[in-house]
Amino acid sequence: SAVISQKPSRDICQRGTSLTIQCQVDSQVTMMFWYRQQPGQSLTLIATANQGSEATYESGFVIDKFPISRPNLTFSTLTVSNMSPEDSSIYLCSVVQGSNYGYTFGSGTRLTVV
Amino acid sequence: GESVGLHLPTLSVQEGDNSIINCAYSNSASDYFIWYKQESGKGPQFIIDIRSNMDKRQGQRVTVLLNKTVKHLSLQIAATQPGDSAVYFCAENIVGSARQLTFGSGTQLTVLP
Numbered sequence: 001s002a003v004i005s006q007k008p009s010r011d012i013c014q015r016g017t018s019l020t021i022q023c024q025v026d027s028q029v030t031m032m033f034w035y036r037q038q039p040g041q042s043l044t045l046i047a048t049a050n051q052g053s054e055a056t057y058e059s060g061f062v063i064d065k066f067p068i069s070r071p072n073l074t075f076s077t078l079t080v081s082n083m084s085p086e087d088s089s090i091y092l093c094s095v096v097q098g099s100n101y102g103y104t105f106g107s108g109t110r111l112t113v114v
Numbered sequence: 115g116e117s118v119g120l121h122l123p124t125l126s127v128q129e130g131d132n133s134i135i136n137c138a139y140s141n142s143a144s145d146y147f148i149w150y151k152q153e154s155g156k157g158p159q160f161i162i163d164i165r166s167n168m169d170k171r172q173g174q175r176v177t178v179l180l181n182k183t184v185k186h187l188s189l190q191i192a193a194t195q196p197g198d199s200a201v202y203f204c205a206e207n208i209v210g211s212a213r214q215l216t217f218g219s220g221t222q223l224t225v226l227p
Contacts, residue, residue, distance in 0.1 A: 001160075042219045103160065103215060104160070105157035105159075108155075
């Protein structure tokens with residue numbers, strides 16, 4: 001299965017600022033996903049990152065708040081913009097490879113907004 | 115709306131006993147299910163999966179059972195060990211959903227010495 005490197009692993013940010021999270025995969029993957037996991041909660045899909053086109057966002061998430069880049073088949077970034085304390089969460093990227101339904105997750109970015 | 119949910123938020127078991135974690139789903143169109151283990155400070159780790167054309171699948175110390183009639187999924191862990199302490203999530207893939215996963219609410223498993 002793919003190996004995912006996600007950076008930073010954690011950060012403490014001031015409200016009103018932005019943070020860009022990077023997701024690097026060791027192999028080319030068609031589909032990449034970004035999830036949010038609020039404290040003590042399950043995972044909620046933010047968007048699907050599509051290579052060569054705009055990301056597809058889920059209900060409740062908008063591009064202005066969570067801009068995503070997917071410049072190639074091994075890399076994606078998620079930016080959390082104009083942060084507020086409510087954005088404090090773990091952000092995770094995930095990839096799926098081929099037709100074997102192999103979903104793999106990165107180790108996550110633990111974001112605290114103060 | 116339709117969702118994937120878990121019956122119990124917490125489960126405590128004695129070391130060496132078997133653990134059973136349950137999950138209910140409501141979308142009959144779901145065709146693929148995965149169990150993940152998430153340890154503190156880490157991302158979800160794949161445990162085992164099952165497709166809707168099966169009702170049972172076994173791995174190393176783990177078994178997943180799928181009952182499509184009542185839309186129920188369970189994870190059985192044999193001879194539970196301290197290292198099994200974690201949060202367990204079930205996830206489903208819904209046909210036509212562009213293959214993103216929908217996660218259940220999670221169960222915290224604690225293994226007692």
